[in-house]
Amino acid sequence: MWNPTNKKLDLELVGFALIALLILVVLPLSVDAFRLNLVGKYLTYAFVAVGLVLCWGYTGILSLGQGVFFGLGGYCMAMFLKLEASSVANTKIQSTPGIPDFMDWNQLTELPFFWVPFKSLPFALFAVIAVPAIAAFILSFAMFKRRVGGVYFAIITQAVAAVLTILIIGRQGYTGGINGITDLRTLLGWDIRTDGAKYILYFVCCVLLLGSMFLARFVLSSKLGRLLVAIRDKEDRVRFSGYSVGDFKIFIFCLASAIAAVGGAMFSLQVGFMSPSFVGIVPSIEMVIFCAVGGRHSLVGAVIGTLIVNWAKTSFSETFPELWLFAMGGLFIAVVLAFPRGLAGLFTDQILPLIKRVGMRTGALPKPAPAE
Amino acid sequence: MSFDQKRPTGPSLSRRQLLAGTAALSAAALVSPHALAQAFPTAKVNTTGLAVTDTEVTVGILHSVTGTMAISETGSVQAEKLAISQINEAGGVLGRKIKFIQEDGGSDWPTFAEKAKKLLVQDKCASVMGCWTSASRKAVLPVFEQYNGMLYYPTFYEGLEQSKNVIYTGQEATQQIIAGLDWVTKEKGAKTFYLLGSDYIWPRTSNKIARKHIENHLKTKVVGEEYFPLGHTQFNSVINKIKLTKPDVIYAIIVGGSNVAFYKQLKAAGIDLSQQTLLTISVTEDEIDGIGGENIAGAFACMKYFQSLKNPNNEKFVAAFHKMWGDKTVIGDVTQAAYLGPWLWKLTVEKAGSFDIDKIAAASPGVEFTGAPEGYVKIHENHHLWSKTRVGRARTDGQYDLIYETANLVEPDPFPKGYQ
Numbered sequence: 001m002w003n004p005t006n007k008k009l010d011l012e013l014v015g016f017a018l019i020a021l022l023i024l025v026v027l028p029l030s031v032d033a034f035r036l037n038l039v040g041k042y043l044t045y046a047f048v049a050v051g052l053v054l055c056w057g058y059t060g061i062l063s064l065g066q067g068v069f070f071g072l073g074g075y076c077m078a079m080f081l082k083l084e085a086s087s088v089a090n091t092k093i094q095s096t097p098g099i100p101d102f103m104d105w106n107q108l109t110e111l112p113f114f115w116v117p118f119k120s121l122p123f124a125l126f127a128v129i130a131v132p133a134i135a136a137f138i139l140s141f142a143m144f145k146r147r148v149g150g151v152y153f154a155i156i157t158q159a160v161a162a163v164l165t166i167l168i169i170g171r172q173g174y175t176g177g178i179n180g181i182t183d184l185r186t187l188l189g190w191d192i193r194t195d196g197a198k199y200i201l202y203f204v205c206c207v208l209l210l211g212s213m214f215l216a217r218f219v220l221s222s223k224l225g226r227l228l229v230a231i232r233d234k235e236d237r238v239r240f241s242g243y244s245v246g247d248f249k250i251f252i253f254c255l256a257s258a259i260a261a262v263g264g265a266m267f268s269l270q271v272g273f274m275s276p277s278f279v280g281i282v283p284s285i286e287m288v289i290f291c292a293v294g295g296r297h298s299l300v301g302a303v304i305g306t307l308i309v310n311w312a313k314t315s316f317s318e319t320f321p322e323l324w325l326f327a328m329g330g331l332f333i334a335v336v337l338a339f340p341r342g343l344a345g346l347f348t349d350q351i352l353p354l355i356k357r358v359g360m361r362t363g364a365l366p367k368p369a370p371a372e
Numbered sequence: 373m374s375f376d377q378k379r380p381t382g383p384s385l386s387r388r389q390l391l392a393g394t395a396a397l398s399a400a401a402l403v404s405p406h407a408l409a410q411a412f413p414t415a416k417v418n419t420t421g422l423a424v425t426d427t428e429v430t431v432g433i434l435h436s437v438t439g440t441m442a443i444s445e446t447g448s449v450q451a452e453k454l455a456i457s458q459i460n461e462a463g464g465v466l467g468r469k470i471k472f473i474q475e476d477g478g479s480d481w482p483t484f485a486e487k488a489k490k491l492l493v494q495d496k497c498a499s500v501m502g503c504w505t506s507a508s509r510k511a512v513l514p515v516f517e518q519y520n521g522m523l524y525y526p527t528f529y530e531g532l533e534q535s536k537n538v539i540y541t542g543q544e545a546t547q548q549i550i551a552g553l554d555w556v557t558k559e560k561g562a563k564t565f566y567l568l569g570s571d572y573i574w575p576r577t578s579n580k581i582a583r584k585h586i587e588n589h590l591k592t593k594v595v596g597e598e599y600f601p602l603g604h605t606q607f608n609s610v611i612n613k614i615k616l617t618k619p620d621v622i623y624a625i626i627v628g629g630s631n632v633a634f635y636k637q638l639k640a641a642g643i644d645l646s647q648q649t650l651l652t653i654s655v656t657e658d659e660i661d662g663i664g665g666e667n668i669a670g671a672f673a674c675m676k677y678f679q680s681l682k683n684p685n686n687e688k689f690v691a692a693f694h695k696m697w698g699d700k701t702v703i704g705d706v707t708q709a710a711y712l713g714p715w716l717w718k719l720t721v722e723k724a725g726s727f728d729i730d731k732i733a734a735a736s737p738g739v740e741f742t743g744a745p746e747g748y749v750k751i752h753e754n755h756h757l758w759s760k761t762r763v764g765r766a767r768t769d770g771q772y773d774l775i776y777e778t779a780n781l782v783e784p785d786p787f788p789k790g791y792q
Binding site for chain 2: 032033034037038041093102105106107166169170172177178179180182183185193271272273275277278314317318321322324325
């Protein structure tokens with residue numbers, strides 16, 4: 001018999017390499033600039049999925065509010081870009097030139113104080129990580145220190161998503177309201193709307209995603225990673241062994257949120273706007289679905305799942321504009337019924353043993369080193 | 373501020389419109405679509421690589437047909453498809469049949485941006501009819517400007533916007549508001565107003581304009597102004613305040629599903645709309661379908677179009693709409709504005725003698741459409757439409773009776789001085 005743990009880690013590296021090959025070489029060579037930009041957008045959701053593998057797949061913390069952190073990261077980036085796009089020269093037509101257009105529509109006459117630091121790119125980049133991480137810390141500290149977990153935590157995250165959406169929509173003079181922050185143009189004078197810029201941002205996004213995956217792999221393969229699995233499977237035993245379970249859960253939840261936030265910032269850059277429609281309950285659940293389809297125990301699976309679901313969403317909706325939601329629903333039901341552990345589970349549970357058996361029979365595959 | 377409506381309207385005038393174009397165009401128009409297409413070789417009328425062939429031209433339709441906005445936007449899709457099929461029956465545009473590609477915005481603004489880009493970059497659509505909410509328009513606007521597309525946007529909206537790449541076929545805020553307030557002041561002797569709205573940019577901007585007009589021009593008073601989140605259904609507290617302040621006019625800009633709760637609760641609270649004047653700019657025949665005619669009968673709405681308008685254009689339009697989409701469908705203000713989009717585009721292309729976006733943008737000002745169901749419209753230099761403002765009163769059967777219409781077309785003024 002082969003040893004699943006050793007083998008799985010090897011396979012994971014192979015998977016990483018295949019993903020890198022796919023997103024860095026195959027896709028840029030085979031699809032046009034428009035489709036590549038779409039793939040770039042899907043990859044920003046993959047950041048959230050990677051975070052979910054960490055906190056849901058390995059630690060058992062189901063968060064139905066990851067859109068909050070994706071959105072906060074995205075808003076931090078969008079605020080910087082919006083301020084740059086709202087130079088006095090660009091906004092001459094307004095009653096108060098030099099402030100973002102939506103503030104002018106809402107009769108604000110000066111920039112709100114919390115917008116001011118976002119004039120600086122280093123601060124904005126810092127905030128992209130820090131704001132969501134701090135939000136995640138406050139939320140998780142309050143919950144996990146009181147040993148609130150499981151379904152209750154999932155419900156709280158939903159409530160946070162709803163609260164933040166209402167806040168953003170309600171304070172439209174400060175946040176852009178339901179329209180979001182639109183018409184982002186340049187990054188330090190570099191026009192992010194051109195095809196050339198989109199190519200570069202796509203590759204930046206790919207590199208950051210691969211970086212996050214390696215970071216996640218590093219965490220999971222360390223001693224900490226084993227502890228996380230232990231917390232997922234028997235939280236009380238870990239606590240009785242003397243570990244402070246809450247601290248580990250807080251850490252992994254903040255890490256997952258920070259990774260999601262990087263995705264949000266890349267979204268603002270690549271798509272050119274940010275809106276509250278990413279922050280709410282529905283998009284947050286959708287992000288969990290991406291991860292579930294790919295397989296929540298597998299970093300590779302989560303990324304592939306995100307790409308497949310989003311690609312299906314785009315192509316179904318282009319082909320059947322009035323019926324595509326049924327097709328998506330059908331896909332999810334099929335996945336849950338047929339392979340509850342996602343595509344990655346399908347691969348490790350069904351396909352791999354099959355290859356193994358065929359390999360044994362023909363002797364084509366070298367025998368893995370016996371572990372027993 | 374006014375524009376004389378010179379001629380009676382009639383369907384034959386669209387042909388006259390055509391004849392008023394270039395000499396080559398008028399000569400060819402008398403022959404056949406095929407000859408017309410030959411008179412305008414594709415290489416000449418399409419120098420920027422749009423999806424135009426010798427026999428066909430592709431346009432996009434971009435609305436939500438799924439999600440919360442689908443109920444509102446479906447009428448627009450139907451109207452646009454009707455206009456396209458009528459144009460094709462009449463020979464197409466420069467002898468080319470219109471083919472449309474429909475995309476679903478899914479009531480989600482980023483999806484609108486993605487699909488708009490697809491329609492422009494991949495499908496090379498010669499124009500796009502689409503969007504409904506301001507949020508979706510704001511999301512696609514940078515896309516249309518960057519890739520130089522042409523959007524025909526049908527909804528009445530808050531103004532404060534003007535783009536080379538958009539033709540606004542609905543009213544901007546001043547067109548919908550000022551004439552209505554003048555009318556209610558004159559006819560009903562209104563002195564006090566209570567302003568209500570859903571909490572987003574259109575109702576807020578509209579109420580801002582209304583307040584300035586009420587206070588600075590009519591010299592009357594606003595006694596209350598309140599906003600509610602989209603989807604809000606508890607209006608009892610504001611209804612109590614209305615009962616206490618007893619305004620002469622309730623001015624309501626509540627949108628979507630909230631309307632159902634608002635008008636039912638108003639009725640339940642004993643506010644009788646045959647006694648209490650209520651003026652809305654957000655309830656069309658489509659919304660009444662959901663509210664129920666008996667709950668809103670007696671309310672006044674300020675629009676530019678009602679299904680019940682009596683003119684030959686509208687009677688033909690309503691008949692054709694019912695033939696294509698069933699007798700039960702109702703036609704609201706925005707649906708009519710959406711119907712104008714393909715026609716205005718066709719007339720503009722034929723005036724410009726080209727499908728090129730830059731030429732269409734330049735040729736748009738001054739384009740007249742005499743076959744419009746609302747009567748007669750003309751595109752202003754600012755890419756909005758000159759159109760009349762009308763006040764209607766809701767009946768129990770869900771239709772409006774026309775009470776008042778401005779004598780002249782009202783000039784669109786998206787950046788109104790003194791109202792900002």
